[in-house]
Amino acid sequence: MHLKAPAKLNLHLRVGRRGPDGFHPVLTWMCSIGLFDEMDMAWTDGPPGLFCDDPALPVDESNLVVRAMLAFSRMAPRLRPLSVHLRKHIPAGAGLGGGSSDAARALLGLDAMHQTGLSRQQLAELAAGLGSDVPFFLHLPCAVCRGRGQIVQPVAAPRPRWAVLILPGFAMPTARVYGRFDELGLGEDQALQEPLAWTEWSALQAEPLLARLVNDLEPAAFSLAPDLGRIHQQAQRILARPVRMSGSGSSLFTLYDGAAEASLAARMVQERQAVGALAVQLAPDFRDDLDAPARKS
DSSP states (O other), rough: OOEEEEEHHHHHHEEEEOOSOOOOEEEEEEEEEEEEEEEEEEEEESSOEEEEEESSSSSSSSSHHHHHHHHHHHHSOOOEEEEEEOOOOOTTTTTSOHHHHHHHHHHHHHHHHHTTTOHHHHHHOOOOOTTTGGGGGGGGGGEEEEEETTEEOOOOSSSSSSEEEOSSOOOOOHHHHHHHHHHTTTTOOOGGOOOHHHHHHTTHHHHHHHHTTTBHHHHHHHHHHHHHHHHHHHHHHHTOOOOOOOOOOEEEEESSSHHHHHEEEHHHHHHOOSSSSEEEBBOOOOBBBBBOOOOOO
């Protein structure tokens, strides 16, 4: 079974203060983008497990795909042995949710191959136990997520369907970004309760929408990595529009209404900043062996 796992952008991210459980409550609007990891699942008579084309990526229980396989096996015992071959295209430590997307797609693939018929709620419970971003990837292409990410409300895709993705080329450790967030005394729980008109926001063109988008983790990330802050400021000057960070970084993005202007902007960033940049589609339709096109909530 061939699977495609899309990356995501946090278009809007508000973060509250750390709770007694050690986690920060969030309110985030997430959207899938046209950048994919790929996985091939197959029955095997040889050693089961995860194999990856990136030698730097662990394939033990620290990998979310392996953890997804183990969690699924506890819910559906007596499974046939499988091998999973993962090809990475989504950079790690970039705030794009590659590992979470891989895990969610693996859960769906395991359910389909074993014909276990788990309900969406059962899969969502497994996903929530794996990581904060994993539940979102069961509700593609766009959703508002609350709590620790496990409360997912599918919403309309934004009217602007193109983004320029800026890839600085280094990872941002999520735990360190949240640690600096706490050190700086950031986070307002009140911001998580603000009533936001997601339908109205989704209908806006790129520039008025960008003016409303926020990422509360940017000050912490830029404090930890001043180079990232400089790339952010330079990109805003070059493109003459707001640039936001996705998740805890390091990737940055801005939105465009059309493919041509997004492609031109990506070339400008590459030429003037000497960092990676590409134009990607927001909320893309895509096909893999789960269904055609890939199923949505």
